[in-house]
Amino acid sequence: MSRDTGFKVRSGALHAEGVALGRIAQAVGTPTYVYSASALRAAARRFREALAPIPRKSLAFAVKANSSLAVLSVLRDEGFGADIVSGGELTAALAAGMKAGDIVYSGVGKTPEELAQALRAGVGHINLEGEREGEVLAATAVRMGVEATAMLRVNPDVNAGTHAKITTGTRDSKFGVAFADAIGIFDRLSKRPGLTLRGVAVHIGSQIMELGPLESAYRRIGELVAALRARGHAITHVDLGGGLGVDYHGGSDGDVTAYGAMVAKVTQDWDVTLMFEPGRYIAAHAGVLLTRVVWVKPGEECPFVIVDAGMNDLARPALYDAWHEFAAVAPNGATMRAHVVGPVCESSDRFAAGRLINRVKEGDLAVLRDAGAYGASMASCYNSRALTAEVMVEGDRFAVIAPRIDAAAIRPQVVPDWLDAHALDHAA
Numbered sequence: 001m002s003r004d005t006g007f008k009v010r011s012g013a014l015h016a017e018g019v020a021l022g023r024i025a026q027a028v029g030t031p032t033y034v035y036s037a038s039a040l041r042a043a044a045r046r047f048r049e050a051l052a053p054i055p056r057k058s059l060a061f062a063v064k065a066n067s068s069l070a071v072l073s074v075l076r077d078e079g080f081g082a083d084i085v086s087g088g089e090l091t092a093a094l095a096a097g098m099k100a101g102d103i104v105y106s107g108v109g110k111t112p113e114e115l116a117q118a119l120r121a122g123v124g125h126i127n128l129e130g131e132r133e134g135e136v137l138a139a140t141a142v143r144m145g146v147e148a149t150a151m152l153r154v155n156p157d158v159n160a161g162t163h164a165k166i167t168t169g170t171r172d173s174k175f176g177v178a179f180a181d182a183i184g185i186f187d188r189l190s191k192r193p194g195l196t197l198r199g200v201a202v203h204i205g206s207q208i209m210e211l212g213p214l215e216s217a218y219r220r221i222g223e224l225v226a227a228l229r230a231r232g233h234a235i236t237h238v239d240l241g242g243g244l245g246v247d248y249h250g251g252s253d254g255d256v257t258a259y260g261a262m263v264a265k266v267t268q269d270w271d272v273t274l275m276f277e278p279g280r281y282i283a284a285h286a287g288v289l290l291t292r293v294v295w296v297k298p299g300e301e302c303p304f305v306i307v308d309a310g311m312n313d314l315a316r317p318a319l320y321d322a323w324h325e326f327a328a329v330a331p332n333g334a335t336m337r338a339h340v341v342g343p344v345c346e347s348s349d350r351f352a353a354g355r356l357i358n359r360v361k362e363g364d365l366a367v368l369r370d371a372g373a374y375g376a377s378m379a380s381c382y383n384s385r386a387l388t389a390e391v392m393v394e395g396d397r398f399a400v401i402a403p404r405i406d407a408a409a410i411r412p413q414v415v416p417d418w419l420d421a422h423a424l425d426h427a428a
């Protein structure tokens, strides 16, 4: 997808579809995430079309990438289920109208309460990331009088070739069970009443641009499927995770068509339903973070453009040195070299270092592009800043889909109600 899908300069001003971003800033203020519904749909369709050669499949959007209900609803209408990692994401997916059966629940630290919540909701698949979790899930299902349907997430020990902080399938990674242990764990868990193990799951990381590591991981999973079948296990599903990356510099994204062809080739004899969990590929280009320049202040090497968005609103640059293009909403053709920084009291609150950007001045509007995935969903109230508002644009209309929330409303002042720990001991 071109990242211009949804966001284009028209008559000298950046628009989200038919709506000038200046109009949104006027109505909602800044900083604000702005999403294009058409860009979301376009990416969702491109992903599905690329998987056309795969006969049996299900698609689940990784809710961690963007958990706004309006975004999830658009993807639900595109036939996506949800890949979730917490009870909160389960609540969000259900609230967005996703069917429980279309939800797959991953995560290394699901609590017993969250497992019970998933069973109560009737979640389609629970991706087990450890043997003990499977034992507790089975026991909980028996107690509740239901059958849990699950998959075993396996760590294939493949380096995804992405940023070290978002690689998830190497030997020392906390995710899934070690490849060498997988068969033993599968054998044991499949004997547990209350638990139907349908297959295996793999996810080696995020922002993966080369298909080689994905192909290596999938081939290992293919060997495992064959070995499990040889031991009499009925393997009906394999979850291939997410991870396909996008280009944040305006170039080509991970090649989704080649990805579809590779998956079709590697899995042609598997005879299973394949599950996919894309997040970034679907949402990244469909959103920008709209911000206003507060000050332009001289610096030793170049000026500081200080914007009203901070690392609490968009954490990726501070966390992974990630690149998001900074662009003026009303570019005039001139450029400047500057540091673009936020107001937060950390030196890592920096969106661009000595970068050539559109010339901006105090009060101008600008955007950080490609912020639709892992933007708002990772926002916090650090420095007691408000939680950023979110807006969805569709054609010439826009709607606030998440209001700006004051930090004080999230952490209201309470009068401490002191409990005497010793008195509680006596009561127990």
Ligand SMILES: Cc1ncc(COP(=O)(O)O)c(C=O)c1O
Residues within 6 Å of the ligand: 062, 065, 083, 106, 168, 203, 205, 206, 207, 208, 241, 242, 243, 244, 277, 278, 279, 280, 281
């Ligand atoms: C289990 C799982 N599935 C899917 C995803 C989505 O990944 P991405 O946004 O890179 O497609 C992630 C995030 O890395 C994940 O941990």
Ligand SMILES: N[C@@H](CCCC[NH3+])C(=O)O
Residues within 6 Å of the ligand: 064, 166, 206, 207, 316, 373, 374
């Ligand atoms: N949050 C990360 C990706 C992590 C994906 C979840 N396992 C990012 O912004 O790139």
